[in-house]
Amino acid sequence: MKKIYLDAGHGGADAGAVGANGLYEKNLVLKIQQYLISYLNSTYSDFTIKTTRTTDTFLSLSQRASQANSWGADAFMSIHVNAGGGTGYEDYVYRSASNASKTFQSIVHGQVQPTLLSYNHPNRGRKSANYAVLRLTNMPAVLTEIAFIDNRTDAALLQNEAFLKSMGESYAKGIAVYLNLPRRAVPNPNPTPSPNPSPSEPGTKTYTIKQGDTLYSIAQKYNITVQALQEANTGLSDPLTLQVGKTIVIPSGTSPNPSPTPPAEQYPLPNGILKQGDSGEAVKQLQRALNAVNFKVGSVDGIYGVQTKDAVRRFQLVYLPYDVDGIYGPQTKNKLAAVLKAKS
Structure with a gap:
């Protein structure tokens, strides 16, 4: 206790x-x-x-x-x-x-x-x-x-x-x-749900949460927003501690196959530390890489502004949840390189 x-x-x-x-x-x-x-x-x-x-x-x-x-x-x-x-x-x-x-x-x-x-x-x-x-x-x-x-x-x-x-x-x-507190069991009013989507929601899918899943990783998998997931699933608000084995609804109109990511070699990553206020080619490299793994920064303008910092934070929240500061450094670089490689 x-x-x-x-x-x-x-x-x-x-x-x-x-x-x-x-x-x-x-x-x-x-x-x-x-x-x-x-x-x-x-x-x-x-x-x-x-x-x-x-x-x-x-x-x-x-x-x-x-x-x-x-x-x-x-x-x-x-x-x-x-x-x-x-x-x-x-x-x-x-x-x-x-x-x-x-x-x-x-x-x-x-x-x-x-x-x-x-x-x-x-x-x-x-x-x-x-x-x-x-x-x-x-x-x-x-x-x-x-x-x-x-x-x-x-x-x-x-x-x-x-x-x-x-x-x-x-x-x-x-x-x-x-x-590491255990989550309370949530009573399931429909213990044997139909595997088929509701007829009133054509195209709706379901997904069973696996170990390591986050709202962000699931949203990326189905090329949708976290907000869309939350709106489709009452009470689904925690981005890091999802209940393994729980079945959630993937909203209609989504695709399970987002556009493929080009090879990681096309996205050389900058060395050193980058933070809000920096600019230049190194920032462009970072922005291209973040866009490639679906942590969108908007236009690739070489300016480490609010959008780029936010994208770095969102990436860290998913892959480096113990070090979320919006600053691009060695740990973020190594993890971003690994994610790019995995998606190649």
């Missing part, structure tokens, strides 16, 4: 960050925590949860860490809202964090990615800091900052319950993947 300790920041007389329209960090983090807990309880098993608070109360930073330590938690997450004039999401581990904490952070970060992309919310990356709750806890620990309460665009998201729910669920998925 895994032990999960959740720390909703601030509380009581400590309001945390404050924004316009009655936004208080201490209230927002409780909402996010509740969405997180609800998703864990409905989706996974073999865990127990303790929290710093579920009401408007306050505990000192040392008390928060001490409670988690004395309980023997397996994972610790501190949930916060940012301020200071920036924009976007970021998460933290302690400056001298263990490898376990860094792995935990990378997994949470990867699970948050789809929500950030869906809401066009900037990703400020994985960071480290000397925060007390990270420094004083003995178990793998991460601190999240969902958005900036004093930024107009971010504040609008913080007033969007769908965004808060999606982020809370993303945190839950990150914890579940890190702790």
